[in-house]
Amino acid sequence: MGNFNTSSQEGFILVGFSDWPQLEFLLFVFILIFYCLTLLGNTTIIVLSRLDLRLRTPMYFFLCHLSFLDLCYTTSTVPQLLINLYGLDRTISYGGCVAQLLIFLALASTECLILVAMAIDRYAAVCRPLHYMAIMHPLLCRVLAVAAWMGGLLNSLVQTGLVMAMPLCGHQMNHFFCEMPIFLKLACEDTEGTEAKMFVARTIILVFPAVLILGSYAHIAQAVLKVKSMAGRRKAFGTCGSHLIVVSLFYGAGIYTYLQPTHRYSESKGKFIALFYTVVTPMLNPLIYTLRNKDVKGALWKVLGRGTYSG
Known part of the structure; x- marks a missing residue:
């Protein structure tokens, strides 16, 4: 317990990529370039969906939530990483570390569930298609x-x-x-019982x-293969493929990191x-969601004052 109290008082040193x-x-x-592109791309989607009526659909409703999550998600870690890489400060307080862990887990868990809503x-x-608007009623979208x-917040609080x-x-x-597997690596006691409880939460x-x-x-896929029109198939596969x-x-990286036992977790690979x-x-x-999307391109050109996009 003494070590725990010491950590609470002194905080932590983030090694980062100093190796x-x-x-x-x-x-x-x-990372700085990628972060700027992340801020620009996701903010653009949110702004366009608010300004253009053609983007007031369930798909863009959830895409706005995904974009907002990505903005918060990346901002919860990247500024700290940039400071770390620049060598200005590699420390973080205990309270700041716990807050980062809580926020990161909440946002990542929420993104898992938002992706389910987008699949629905x-x-x-x-x-x-004939019952689409009746099924994806605005009330259902808000509930999802x-x-x-x-659900994301609850999972984060539990873990x-x-x-x-x-x-x-x-x-x-x-x-x-401050990521979960690293905290488990620092534990002074056997983490098998804690990991078993976490495994249930992570599976859910x-x-x-x-x-x-x-x-x-x-x-x-079964429904699309029944479509006779090749243009219809391409459109459906293009939207769903993205x-x-x-x-x-997202899930591949998450499953690799969080569903393996702590003793098998490689800190170097994990970083x-x-x-x-x-x-x-x-x-x-x-980019994946909007690169070939005519509605988004049209909304962007309209906002930029170029008239109606005809591509």
Whole structure:
């Protein structure tokens, strides 16, 4: 318990990528560029969806939530990482570390559930097109969004509470932010019981949603293959394919990090995997969802004062 109290008073040192000093400047430049693109891309989606009536649909309602999540999600870790890489300060207070863990887990868990809501929306659009507006009623969309946010917060409170109940040894974290597997590595006691409880929570928030999404897209694929029009097939596969790319990137990294036992978790690999889902994926989401989307392009050109987009 003495070590836990010491950590509480002194805070933690984030090792970050100091093991690879030759990479730090390069990482700083690329991460700064990616972060700026993330802020620009996700903010643009939110603004356009508010300004253009054509984007007031269930799909863009959930996409706005995803964009807002990505803005908060990346901002909860990247500024600290940039400071770390620049060598100005590698420390974080105990309270700041717990707050970062709580916020990061809440946002990541909420994103898992928002992706499920988006899969439900695509299922209704492709498999039940005649009843789409009746199924995806604005009230249902709001209920799904609120449930996702509440579920994400609850999962974060449970897991953060479990890890904070353990005594911690040392105050050096071999990571660039306060992530759950690193806290478990610092525990002074056997974490098997805590990990078992966390595994249940992670299965609910990661595996169950992933299964639901894959199931919905299996039905979507069957429905699309029945469409006689090649243009219709391409449109359906294009829209749903972009969602599946996001799902694969996000869930793949999350499952790798959170569903393996702590003793098998590699801190070196974990840092680079975390870099992928905290920096790269939030930057790619706006591109994946909007690069070939005529409605978004049209709204952007309209806002920029170029008239109606005709592409």
